[in-house]
Amino acid sequence: MDEITAEYTTDQLSEPANLVVRTRVTVACKTDLGRVRENNEDKFEYFLPEDDQMLASRGLVFLVCDGMGGHAAGQIASELTAKTFIDVYLNHPASEPMVAMAGAVAAANRFVLDVARAVPSRRGMGTTLSGLILRQDRAFTIQVGDSRVYRLRAGELAMLTNDHTYIEEAIRMGTLTPEEAERHPYKHVLTRAVGTEADVNPDIEAHDLKEGDLYLLCSDGLLNHVPDDQIADVMRENSPSEIAWKLVGMALLGGGSDNTTVLVVRVDEMVDCS
Numbered sequence: 001m002d003e004i005t006a007e008y009t010t011d012q013l014s015e016p017a018n019l020v021v022r023t024r025v026t027v028a029c030k031t032d033l034g035r036v037r038e039n040n041e042d043k044f045e046y047f048l049p050e051d052d053q054m055l056a057s058r059g060l061v062f063l064v065c066d067g068m069g070g071h072a073a074g075q076i077a078s079e080l081t082a083k084t085f086i087d088v089y090l091n092h093p094a095s096e097p098m099v100a101m102a103g104a105v106a107a108a109n110r111f112v113l114d115v116a117r118a119v120p121s122r123r124g125m126g127t128t129l130s131g132l133i134l135r136q137d138r139a140f141t142i143q144v145g146d147s148r149v150y151r152l153r154a155g156e157l158a159m160l161t162n163d164h165t166y167i168e169e170a171i172r173m174g175t176l177t178p179e180e181a182e183r184h185p186y187k188h189v190l191t192r193a194v195g196t197e198a199d200v201n202p203d204i205e206a207h208d209l210k211e212g213d214l215y216l217l218c219s220d221g222l223l224n225h226v227p228d229d230q231i232a233d234v235m236r237e238n239s240p241s242e243i244a245w246k247l248v249g250m251a252l253l254g255g256g257s258d259n260t261t262v263l264v265v266r267v268d269e270m271v272d273c274s
Helices: 052-057 073-091 097-118 166-173 178-182 228-237 240-253
Strands: 021-032 042-047 060-068 129-135 138-144 148-153 156-159 203-208 214-218 260-272
Touching: 021 042, 021 060, 021 240, 042 073, 042 260, 060 073, 060 214, 060 260, 073 097, 073 129, 097 129, 097 138, 097 203, 129 148, 129 214, 129 260, 138 148, 148 228, 156 228, 214 228, 214 240, 228 240, 240 260
Parallel strands: none
Antiparallel strands: 021 260, 042 060, 060 129, 129 138, 138 203, 148 156, 148 214, 214 260
16 A cells, blocks of 8 residues: 555645445444443544535545543543544545545644643553545545454455554564464554654555445454454344444453444445436
8 A cells, every 4th residue: 555644735635526426324333331441442433424525525434443541541532533533534625535534644643642742641642543434436444553444245254454563563574473462462562553653654545335335343342352253243144233232242241351342334325426
């Protein structure tokens, strides 16, 4: 994937976009404190524009963030990031959506950093960010950290994002096996997060979009207790609301060691508007 930056040129400035495909979706969400934590540092947000121009240029936006930091700072980081990303993305001057996405991540990163520097009790706070944007006939994923975006298509589950953790990067480089990673003490150490460094480099990727696609955005509270094969089984057999409730319930039954958030998006119809 080419590196995406927040810079834009004159020919990328916003121009009217024609609505070619109107995507109709069903959305379901659930978040839970878990059995151990005292506050919920997860945050989900979504924005479904009805205006044709906004729908054509920016599409449908879905986010899950998992904050970190003591004294409820993680909750603040995830809230600031989700709201800032959506606001900046929707109003960014670039017509190229991936440029607007990168700009929105950069703005959220600056905001969280500025708040952390201004308030001593919030220093060191940060958050993951996993986003899904359905625009025209394309799906885009935005990734920082170790929350995830999955897609179920024709019964097959695919993970569309890569975890930004010490362990996962070691596995990709071949220096650790998945079996070794399961027992590694650095299993949950992030290599990228929003708000912890002056700059953050999100993974932004485009994917094809089809009717019937079923997407899952989740925090690692789900992944700590529910393996991919069980996630796939639940997604194959249930409606979006049932998927959200059942997966969170399974995480709780497995121990509920962290906050758990699930956001489900089903692509019901793609209407040709051209």
